[in-house]
Amino acid sequence: MPTHHYTHAIVRPPARNFAAGLTTVDLGVPDIDLTVRQHSAYCAALARAGCTVITLPAAEAYPDSTFVEDTALILTGQGAILTRPGAPSRAGEVAAIRAAVARFFPALPEILAPGTLDAGDVCEASSHFFIGLSHRTNQEGARQLAAWLTSHGCTAATVDIRTIDSILHLKSGIACLADNRLVLIDVLVDHPAFTGYEIIRVDPGDEYAANCVQVNEVVFVAAGFPRLQAALRALSYQLEILDMSEYRKMDGGLSCLSLRF
Secondary structure, eight states: OOOOOOOEEEEOOOOTTGGGSOOSOOSOOOOHHHHHHHHHHHHHHHHHTTOEEEEOOOOTTOTTTTOGGGGEEEETTTEEEEOBOSSGGGTHHHHHHHHHHHTTOOOOOBOOTTOOBOGGGEEEETTEEEEEEOSSSOHHHHHHHHHHHHHTTOEEEEEEOTTOTTOSSGGGSEEEETTTEEEEEHHHHTOGGGTTSEEEEEOTTOGGGGOOEEETTEEEEETTOHHHHHHHHHTTOEEEEEOOHHHHTTTOOTGGGOEEO
């Protein structure tokens, strides 16, 4: 269902203190050298998919800053808005990303206090957007974003995930692919917001794989989840399988590592 052709992607390599970032899981301490190699492989995949990759310097002041997706939402060809991350330790990341986004979108509104919004809670489905209410994104942040989206001719619906302990952000459990399809974890399958879409169900135990991302003609999928990979191939999607083991330890997924437009 994504209709945009992405030509650019903004990324920021992980800092050496990446392991000092926030996480809700207990999967061990990331190996920083492997983390850097996995990021390089991700950037190479973006380039193969047709994106010019804009690489910002690593930011030691913000251990979570490689997850650039959370700091801004970009409507390809229309505009961008800076977010206000819900974790106080990530607040400075927005200022750190501003100049890179402003090169392409000079007018940059922002989510304002008391609103909080991580863009990892925002799933785009063509001109419709699902906004997750989470422990990082509050009702006021969602309201401000929905108003901005409406001003650009889009629609929005909220999905409350605050009682779902297995996911940090909405996009930890959902992805929108071409042909009106949603990849969904079981706990989200019956949510009324997703009525009318063809559902690709993620098997129990494979929930991490739900955070796949379509980049032009290719779907990026985390390595180690053959059942979802087989389901996507059966639907004729071309896949790019990427090792995300170290990012998984820090609640990070494939969509988190770039701003695509």
